Amino acid sequence: MWDDIGSDLTIVFTGGDGCFEMLQSEPMLESRVYAWQEIDPMPLEEVLTVIPAFHPVWADADADPDLISMCDHEAAHGNFRAWAKITHHLTVGMKESGRAGVDEDLLRWAYSKLRHRRVA
Missing domain, CATH: 1.10.8 (Helicase, Ruva Protein; domain 3)
Incomplete structure (x- = not known):
């Protein structure tokens, strides 16, 4: 993980079923999630x-x-x-x-x- 606040680095976590629970189970990962975004199926x-x-x-x-x-x-x-x-x-x-x-x-x-x- 990157903790240099002077940087413009962004890390994006993507995943399918179970990824939310996995990220939540790891406090060091969850603490770095700024926003949760769920993508719904296209109509x-x-x-x-x-x-x-x-x-x-x-x-x-x-x-x-x-x-x-x-x-x-x-x-x-x-x-x-x-x-x-x-x-x-x-x-x-x-x-x-x-x-x-x-x-x-x-x-x-x-x-x-x-x-x-x-x-x-």
């Missing part, structure tokens, strides 16, 4: 605006709003990190299959590649 209206601007694969004519809506409902759930992972898998799948655009089969294949945590 569908925002997804339909943000995702086509995020990557060219979603801006193509083949990636219509119904396909984006289906993917958000079935896999991404308004989570930008999930959208980034799905997009990566899509671009790999498009390259490997020689497809020029997104279709329902390729999309389902891409988000089937998402890792799901197992709850013990």
